[in-house]
Amino acid sequence: MIRAFLLSAALVATPPMAMAVEPHAAMQAYVDAEIMTWAHDGTIINAIAAQNAETSGYDAIQIDALDKTWRAEVGTGSDLVNGVLKNAAADFLRTQIASSGGMITEIFVMDAQGLNVAASGATSDYWQGDEAKFQETYPKGASAVHFGEIEFDESSQTYQAQISVTITDPASGKPIGAMTIGIDAEALM
Numbered sequence: 001m002i003r004a005f006l007l008s009a010a011l012v013a014t015p016p017m018a019m020a021v022e023p024h025a026a027m028q029a030y031v032d033a034e035i036m037t038w039a040h041d042g043t044i045i046n047a048i049a050a051q052n053a054e055t056s057g058y059d060a061i062q063i064d065a066l067d068k069t070w071r072a073e074v075g076t077g078s079d080l081v082n083g084v085l086k087n088a089a090a091d092f093l094r095t096q097i098a099s100s101g102g103m104i105t106e107i108f109v110m111d112a113q114g115l116n117v118a119a120s121g122a123t124s125d126y127w128q129g130d131e132a133k134f135q136e137t138y139p140k141g142a143s144a145v146h147f148g149e150i151e152f153d154e155s156s157q158t159y160q161a162q163i164s165v166t167i168t169d170p171a172s173g174k175p176i177g178a179m180t181i182g183i184d185a186e187a188l189m
Contacts, residue, residue, distance in 0.1 A: 024147050026188050027163055030103070031145055035163065035181055038096055040170055044109055047089035047118050048167060048177040051111040058113055063127050066115065070126030081122060084108075089118030105160060106182035109167070110134055117177065128180070133164040137178040142168045150185045159185040 058066075066080070073081050084090065093107040097120055108119035114129020128134045136146035148162035164180040 023150055023161070023185065023189060027147050027161065027183070027185075028145065030183065030188055031163055031165065034100070034103075035165065039165060039167060039179060041092060043089050043092045044118070044167065044179070045170065045176070047087065048109060048111055049169070051115070051117045052113075052176060055111055055113050055115055058115075063113060063115065063129070067125055067127040070116075071124070074122045074124070080126070084116045084119050084126075085122060087118055090120065093118055093120045103184055103187050104181055105184055106180075108180055110138070110178045110180075112138065112175070112177055114138070114178075128178075133162060133180045134178050137164045137166045138175050140166065142166055142173055142175055158187075161185045 069078075069080055075081075089109060093109070096107060097104045106120050108123055108128075109117045110128050111117050114127055114131075114134040116123060116126050116128070132146055133148065137144045144166045146164040148164070150159050150161040152158075153160045160182055162180050162182050164178055166175045167177045167179050168174060169176050
């Protein structure tokens with residue numbers, strides 16, 4: 001009796017994510033069944049291709065300057081920030097969030113440099129190229145997927161994780177950018 005009580009108490013005290021045996025398996029299943037059905041939509045592909053044509057020659061100094069500008073201008077309605085948040089691809093991303101039934105919390109798309117192309121909401125920085133979400137996808141090739149750590153989000157009071165995938169050109173199969181999708185990990189498990 002005491003043993004059953006202690007087990008029950010331990011289960012109640014254990015965060016839901018600690019009980020999940022294979023969170024990456026559940027995240028991969030979600031990627032395969034849901035995300036990849038729309039990840040290579042023409043709206044996303046065209047937006048990345050257009051930005052790649054513009055940013056392919058940018059050097060580290062230009063990228064750093066853009067990242068600093070972004071950080072200073074988030075929330076101000078600047079052309080740089082609005083260019084990422086107010087375009088056809090960003091509208092498409094918000095549609096995917098709305099149709100996910102609360103599973104997806106955010107989405108942003110990056111070009112071949114790791115610069116934001118489109119986002120459902122403002123990110124803290126413009127350049128993602130120095131982060132695992134980009135480094136573990138685009139440079140790794142066409143089928144690369146990266147699962148971020150499952151973390152408790154204070155603002156939403158839920159466990160969340162980021163899933164990042166390489167975006168490829170459907171015609172050539174070559175990587176052109178990457179996409180990060182924030183998910184409600186509790187709902188997934």
